[in-house]
Amino acid sequence: MLAAFTFAAATAGLTAASKKAANPLLGTWTFFNGMASTSFTFSENQVVLHFENEGGAVEDYTMKYTYKKSPIALTFKNSDGKVLKLSMRYNIKGDKLTYRFLNTKGKEIPGLRWEFSQVRTPDGHADGDIVLTRDLRKEQEAAREAAKVIIGQYSLVNMNSKIDIEFTEDTATFSASPAEGGNPSTYKMHYAFTKSPLTLTYTDEKGKESKFVMTYKISENKLTYRFTTVGKNVAFDESIYCKRMTNGKKAPADMEADKQEMH
Numbered sequence: 663m664l665a666a667f668t669f670a671a672a673t674a675g676l677t678a679a680s681k682k683a684a685n686p687l688l689g690t691w692t693f694f695n696g697m698a699s700t701s702f703t704f705s706e707n708q709v710v711l712h713f714e715n716e717g718g719a720v721e722d723y724t725m726k727y728t729y730k731k732s733p734i735a736l737t738f739k740n741s742d743g744k745v746l747k748l749s750m751r752y753n754i755k756g757d758k759l760t761y762r763f764l765n766t767k768g769k770e771i772p773g774l775r776w777e778f779s780q781v782r783t784p785d786g787h788a789d790g791d792i793v794l795t796r797d798l799r800k801e802q803e804a805a806r807e808a809a810k811v812i813i814g815q816y817s818l819v820n821m822n823s824k825i826d827i828e829f830t831e832d833t834a835t836f837s838a839s840p841a842e843g844g845n846p847s848t849y850k851m852h853y854a855f856t857k858s859p860l861t862l863t864y865t866d867e868k869g870k871e872s873k874f875v876m877t878y879k880i881s882e883n884k885l886t887y888r889f890t891t892v893g894k895n896v897a898f899d900e901s902i903y904c905k906r907m908t909n910g911k912k913a914p915a916d917m918e919a920d921k922q923e924m925h
């Protein structure tokens with residue numbers, strides 16, 4: 663049975679990555695305001711506001727930001743070339759994002775359609791809280807597209823075992839087949855694609871989940887990976903992630919696997 667382990671260098675990298683991944687704004691959020699379909703798409707350092715109405719008019723506005731807890735500061739260059747510094751208060755609960763632009767003094771933001779900063783009223787529109795819903799369909803499409811970088815079949819030989827690896831858009835399967843014969847050990851794990859490191863979830867026959875963390879790099883049809891954390895109490899074949907050192911002991915190491923042609 664294996665205990666979870668973490669190395670200092672890997673931990674530092676994971677801590678930095680987890681801070682980036684903690685931004686709950688990332689993704690696409692949609693809502694209707696008046697007769698318009700609108701959306702916010704947040705990436706790491708910018709948000710694109712998309713407007714589309716029934717008449718076919720389409721407009722996109724790009725704003726720069728650095729993530730922090732509410733409120734966030736946004737930088738926006740309007741159609742007149744003027745740079746505006748905006749402040750947006752937000753709150754996320756489940757799949758709902760509620761926001762309001764601050765310090766507008768009740769006026770429309772110059773160069774930005776009112777649908778993004780104000781709500782419709784019986785006699786026009788005015789400042790107010792606007793509620794968006796997370797667009798899971800677009801996020802899933804984006805995740806599938808991003809995952810293409812790692813999807814495929816890979817193999818290597820290590821510690822007298824042949825290691826076969828297959829990544830689909832949401833699963834990672836590792837198999838170790840001993841050279842001297844015997845049954846292969848196969849582990850199928852689920853993941854939501856991210857840039858390195860990748861968190862994998864293994865569920866045993868009793869339904870208990872264990873988390874694995876794997877750094878990876880794809881280069882010239884080779885997958886270089888390293889398990890920096892192995893789930894607690896999981897009988898995981900060591901040949902998948904360990905190498906035998908010169909002193910005879912086994913230790914986690916970078917593993918290099920060749921990409922195979924898909925069949």
